[in-house]
Amino acid sequence: VAEDLANAVIAVARGNTFLTAEIAEKIALQSLSGDDDPIQQLSAREFEVFRLLADGKKMEEVADMLKISQKTVANHYTIIKQKLNVSSPIEMVRFAIRHGLIEG
Structure with missing residues (x-):
C-alpha cells in the first residue's frame, strides 16, 4: 500500500x-x-447527485450539501433519468440497490 x-x-x-x-x-x-454499466455514463457530479437522491435526500438537501442551486440539481436529475433509463424516484432507488450503491 x-x-x-x-x-x-x-x-x-x-x-x-x-x-x-x-x-x-x-x-x-x-x-x-463487455459489462456495459450505465452508471459509468454519469459524470462525477451526476453520480454524486444520483447517490444522494437515491439515498432519500430531497433536492433542497442535495443542493445545500453540494453548494449548488436546486435548479442545477433538477437539471442533473433529468439527465440522470435519461442516462439510466429510469422514470421515477422509485425506479432510481431500485436501480441503486440493484447496482449495490445503497442497501435495500
Missing part, C-alpha cells in the same frame, strides 16, 4: 495517471466481459 502511494505520487507528478494492479485488473476484466 505504501509502495502504491509512492508510485502514485511519482506518476501524478510526471503528469501520468496511476492505477493499482488490483484496480487495473478490475477494469480489464470489466472490459473483457
Whole structure:
C-alpha cells in the first residue's frame, strides 16, 4: 500500500495517471466481459447527485450539501433519468440497490 502511494505520487507528478494492479485488473476484466454499466455514463457530479437522491435526500438537501442551486440539481436529475433509463424516484432507488450503491 505504501509502495502504491509512492508510485502514485511519482506518476501524478510526471503528469501520468496511476492505477493499482488490483484496480487495473478490475477494469480489464470489466472490459473483457463487455459489462456495459450505465452508471459509468454519469459524470462525477451526476453520480454524486444520483447517490444522494437515491439515498432519500430531497433536492433542497442535495443542493445545500453540494453548494449548488436546486435548479442545477433538477437539471442533473433529468439527465440522470435519461442516462439510466429510469422514470421515477422509485425506479432510481431500485436501480441503486440493484447496482449495490445503497442497501435495500
